[in-house]
Amino acid sequence: MADTSVQSRKDTLDKDLDKFVHVGEAASFLSRGLVAPGLALLFLALSAVIASLYVMGQPGAVVIVAAAAIGAYMALNIGANDVANNVAPAVGSKALSIGGALAIAAVFETAGALIGGAEVVATVSRGIIAPESVGQPTIFINAMMAALISSALWINLATWIGAPVSTTHSVVGGVMGAGIAAAGLWAVNWFTMSGIAASWIVSPLMGGVIAALFLAFIKEAIIYQDDKIAAARRWVPVLIGVMGGAFAAYLAMKGLSRVIPMGAGQIAAVGIAVFLGVWALAHIQVRKASEGMENRNQSLRALFKMPLIISAALLSFAHGANDVANAVGPLAAIVATVQANEVTGAVGIPLWVMAIGAIGISIGLVLFGPKLIRMVGQQITRLNPMRAFCVAIAAAITVILASALGLPISSTHTAVGAVFGVGFFREWYTANSSRRKAYLERKVDRERQARNGKKAAAAKADRKREMPSELEEDLPLGIAGYSFGVAGETSGAGAEIARRKLVRRAHFTTIIAAWIVTVPAAALLSMAMFMLLNLIS
Template sequence: MDLSFSFFWHQVLASPALLITVILTLCVIFVNGWTDAPNAIATCVSTRSMDVDLAIIMAAVCNFAGVLVMTLINSTVAMTITNMVNFGGDNSLALIALCAALFAIVVWAVLAWYFGIPTSESHALIAGLSGAAIAMQGGIQGINGDEWIKVIYGLGLSTVLGFVMGFATCKLVSILCRGMDRRRTDGFFRIAQIGGAAAMAFMHGAQDGQKFLGVLLLGICLAGGSDSAAGVDLPIWMMLLCSVVMGVGTSVGGKKIIKSVGMDMVKLEKYQGFSADLAGAFCLLLSSVFGIPVSTTHTKTTAIMGVGAVKRLSAINFQVVKEMLLTWVLTFPGCGAIGFLMAKLFMVVFQ
């Protein structure tokens, strides 16, 4: 299939449904950069290792690099998202259902941002697509179970491994630095934490950027008459488009999310912030290599909780944790239901 930019542009001009799909996909990428990417730099800002405006610029640049570099190396995450649902049948109706799913994600993400709660656009994306596919197919045959099971693996991986790695990394750093003058180590960990935050932002782009590339690729394939993106290589221009939009979204800022994750949940010192960033980045790298779509929000926040648990469990603000868990639990049924209802509505209105 021809995926040159000129061919894509002609498709967009010829298909209003594809135009809307592209606009909504870019809106979702922008919102992700706006609401989800700040998680990567939250600890760096909360420990005052870096000014918030400089941290946001750094995150935008690293998100850009993460989308581009990791997709060139390994695009398995994008393919998992693309193959997770089966809209089947009429491709024009499938495009309408895809638009409905993307609309649901934007609504859900903006509501979460408004209340300052770090939701997961990754799970919103998966839920919205699944809800729309079920509406389109009239049952669960719209879901590809083999690909969906990777989402369940990712949910467990990002939660358990994030906490364990955060705890283990912080414990190791504490042992290695035992007896050292805290004032003398602060300078090192300030620089190290900036590096850790950059790695987290890079891996956020690598994970979440690929997910949305998969959606954009699916929309283009549907408009081109194919109901599958299997075997299609992601073009460079698509990676650049996704990474630029995500970078712009991050630069707009996400100070509410930074406050919730980095300041309200656990009070961190510089070495603790470094430990959380290192643990989170490693978990995201591992997931990306094996093609498992995980939530960067889940990974980073559970790593922070693991770091806080090294000192004592009471160091964690469980009220903030409770709010996050509630949001995560509600995302699958909530965003899935919105995707389902919007797909039904769009198919009636635009058919």
């Protein structure tokens, strides 16, 4: 009887100890989830402290400090939502790990914002609302504050539900809504708005077309050539050179021209010179890296990994130059208005304002970006390093051109449009390419001859190994266990696969719907926020 009592106490003690263990594990899990929000709050506090150091003792210092914290909050949300588009192709193609992508993006986002962001900041801060239409500084400050708060809240909500919305849409909608609430429809510079609205349509189309053209070239000139390695040695250095030349021309336009006056011809000369230099270096590197490689698509993927990483860095730089405006454009307008105590057309961009936007975008990416990185890079269409390179370089070229013109286009539209462009082109090319069909027929003929000889077993192993790189690349996401007959014809379950699409239509419709809703939602929220701020002040 005593033994039974002792055993019961032991069982009860074990159960109690298990409960304590589970409680400890649950507490540890919850605490990990609070690390990112805690670090984000710390950054907001530091931003407010930094702003106070620069404006301490000045009239309206409290307003500037509050605006700096809100601008930092906006920058965090841009990093969490928008920057994912820059590195998602590299992550989705497995060329970069999440950690590596975050590190590259953080460095180049910050550099792009500090070097090339001032022009676009001026467009956002003063180009959407006509300054003369809002005569009182307090009203203008409340309008800019409402725009910051509303756009940041909307992007935060979108990130939480996993929707890659346009942060440019959000901030422009917020500024427009606040301007309408402050002074009516006529306060908005509709000429500027029409140009921005046109860019929202042009940018995804341009990104998609450029990406599709790059992919068409790679397929025709490299992938569906009998000697893939020789074709890659010829053309991969050219592609890397194009990327290097574009990056150099942009740096010359944004950086060197401030020190040394440079015209369009001189900037073009810099781009061409760097293209030739990068091409020569890449030619040597690609030839060395391709020695001993098998004549397989898997080998091509290895050759494209480094160009893809470089293009991801280029896109991050371009995004930093263009989208820092979304975080600190309204903040710069608030600072200028408070310090001048009047609403004027001229606006200076203090370095500390740019730094808050640049660093905030990078921190937001590191803390909250992985969710949307996986969505854009892995769930819309199947990406490999070659397709991801096309997406990244197309988005970079488009965003660079827009930033050079001082036009705050949507980098989300551009990058996601490039992903869709690659996917839809693959659908068309798989169904219509005569080169692909002829290549697969030649491949099957070689395999048939091998089966008739002593190398039947080896040919079967090669076919099994080649199938993912030659045919699976044109299958929808999530397909496995497919079977193909001669010349790539599908049979049985393969017929169902052939009817499926390479781009997930559900994501396409969802993203388009989110793009349409963002501007009016941000504008309405900004109107409400402006009225609330007016009541408080």
